[in-house]
Amino acid sequence: IINDEKMPEAIKIKFLNKIYTNANKMSQIVDKLRLTLKLEEEKQAIVLTPCSIKKIVENCISDLEDKYKDRKIHILGEDTRIRVDEILISMAILNLLENALKYSEDEIVINILNDSVCIVDKGIGIDESEIKNINQKFYRVSNNGWNNSLGLGLFIVQSILSLHYFSLKVKSEIGKGSEFCIEFE
Secondary structure, three states, X not given: OOOOOOOOHHHHHHHHHHHHHHHHHHHHHHHHHHHHHHHHOOOOOOOOEEEEXXXXXXXXXXXXXXXXXXXXXXXXXXXXXXXXXXXXXXXXXXHHHHHHHHOXXXXXXEEEOXXXXXXXXXXXXXXXXXXXXXXXXXXXXXXXXXXXXOOOHHHHHHHHHHHOOOEEEEEEEOOOEEEEEEEOO
């Protein structure tokens, strides 16, 4: 493509952008698979430092703003500081936030408490019979309508939380939405 002198510049740019975008997607998939293996084999090191949970949440929201331009995310509650691996906890929160944005069309609410951070959506919800399986590797909820999933996100979230001795509590109702709470222990 680059060396084809007869190809119009606009078409070259279009194809090169498509190649670039898909290469980035593939790279992200490989990174997720590598992280999954490290977490599964308990080879992922963590560096605990005192962090503002509100600042972590705000950074995650900022990372998603371009992709979800018309969506509103509200932060409620007071800030709390916890000892975490900031990069890993950010990945977990980012994953939960993006799931909330994918599976709902309404606003998302993040409640920060002294002992937890909860992400609440008014989306499609998850059937109670499937909640017990959502943290399993490669598990995908059968009727979520989102086909672009490897089924690794919540497995990675659960693994990251386990490294911190935190837990994930899920409440959901079909057609009414879900609440994912990271509880600090």
